[in-house]
Amino acid sequence: MTNPHYSACRNRVGFAMGTGRCGTHCLAQLMSLERVIASTHERHPFNDTFHRYCKWYGLPVDAGGFIQTKAINIEKDLEHHAFSFEASAYLSLSIVELYQFFGAKFLILARSPEKVVNSYIRKGWYQQPYSRYNSHHIPSYQPGMKTHHFLGRIIPSGSIFDQWQQMTQVGKLAWYWNTLNSKIVEQLKNI
Structure with missing residues (x-):
């Protein structure tokens, strides 16, 4: 409504x-x-x-x-x-x-997904590892990123983060593509 x-x-x-x-x-x-x-x-x-x-x-x-x-x-x-x-x-x-x-x-x-991943690779997404001492806490600002880029580039938390951090850049971007599209579909079901 x-x-x-x-x-x-x-x-x-x-x-x-x-x-x-x-x-x-x-x-x-x-x-x-x-x-x-x-x-x-x-x-x-x-x-x-x-x-x-x-x-x-x-x-x-x-x-x-x-x-x-x-x-x-x-x-x-x-x-x-x-x-x-x-x-x-x-x-x-x-x-x-x-x-x-x-x-x-x-x-x-x-x-x-292949074209999105390749495009983000050219832009440097997830190229550097994230600095995070406790994967169960919300991540703090990462060095070298514009503010809106840091805020917009979602990453997983908890044990999934630990697995994600070990992925290649391609793997991280494939995770992003799949996760974000799934969240979009989930939201559309709720309106």
């Missing part, structure tokens, strides 16, 4: 998401060619990756700031366009909140 405060947005907001390296940037550009659509790509990287980090690690953080940040720009979009659209892989763990507050529509982009 849509939050009454944002009822004017109902059926006028959409998001595209996936694992990343799956076409979100291209889709945002294509959607911007439609004059009635305000389209953007990764509008709020820090806001979105912080929410993603909290969701992944189960931190009990209120979603109010995350939603309000989105709402401010969605409302601006809708002043001059019939539809507000954002494509961002960073939002792939935020489906339930975006649906609850905006009645949003979703496009889920899935690219072959």
